[in-house]
Amino acid sequence: MGRPHLPKDVGRGGRWKCHRIVINGILFRLRTGIPWRDLPSRFGKWQTVFDRHRRLSADGTWEQVLRAVQADADAEGRIDWSLVSVDSIVCRAHQHAAGARRRPPRRPDKRARPTRHRSDEALGRSRGGFTSKIHLASEGGRRPLAFVITPGQWGDAPQMIEVLGQIRVPRPSGGHPRTRPDHLCGDRAYGSRRNRRYLRRRQIKHTIPEPANQRANRQRRGSEGGRPTGFDRQVYRRRKETERTINGLKGFRAVATRFEKRAYIFQGTVTVAALRLWLRS
Incomplete structure (x- = not known):
């Protein structure tokens, strides 16, 4: 399914190692979270496996494969657009994730797209210590549709x-790709007025609890405060679907604990984990 999006086995300088063996090594490390140098010898040289993962993360190949899998699932009617939930995951960063050089990473070749370099490398300090945060949207089938990686102390509402x-x-x-769900569900962290205006402008129905401070301010203003926001408890119960998606992603040790120094490589790691959840279903 993803072979048309992968680089050709024969490139400049000689033949590449078989994609199947290398990707099996990437998946093994994704599941176990071991250091790249400790990869079993049956996957070949660890440097080859890591370089392939770095290249595919840098030029957006993993994202292309994920979108192709999602497109096939949508064509078969296996994506539940009736309710999409948003939430975030806090991933503890290992001490080896610090110390990246403050310069843009080298592009694999001239034809590749630019890497998504961040000056902060999506690392920050929060209550959990040295962390990164994954903001994601998952569909009703408990599979991630999209995600964004930020430093751990960044709030949820601005990222929705x-x-x-x-x-x-x-x-x-x-035709145009599908970008809009029928209904959106989130916890009270996403209940800002800016988010609600955005959802109304895009005509997306939403079930988000009203934060206590907003409710108190509205009641204090009386009739000028406007009507209370609609809230359906039965729909809100389905928010557990995104919690199951989070559990599925955190089942991969390389996602639950971040070891990568570069944000774009960790982005590729999370993309491979999301791709694995889609292929399992």
């Missing part, structure tokens, strides 16, 4: 619009 902007499921028959 960016996460929804990352949802782009291509249509194999042609």
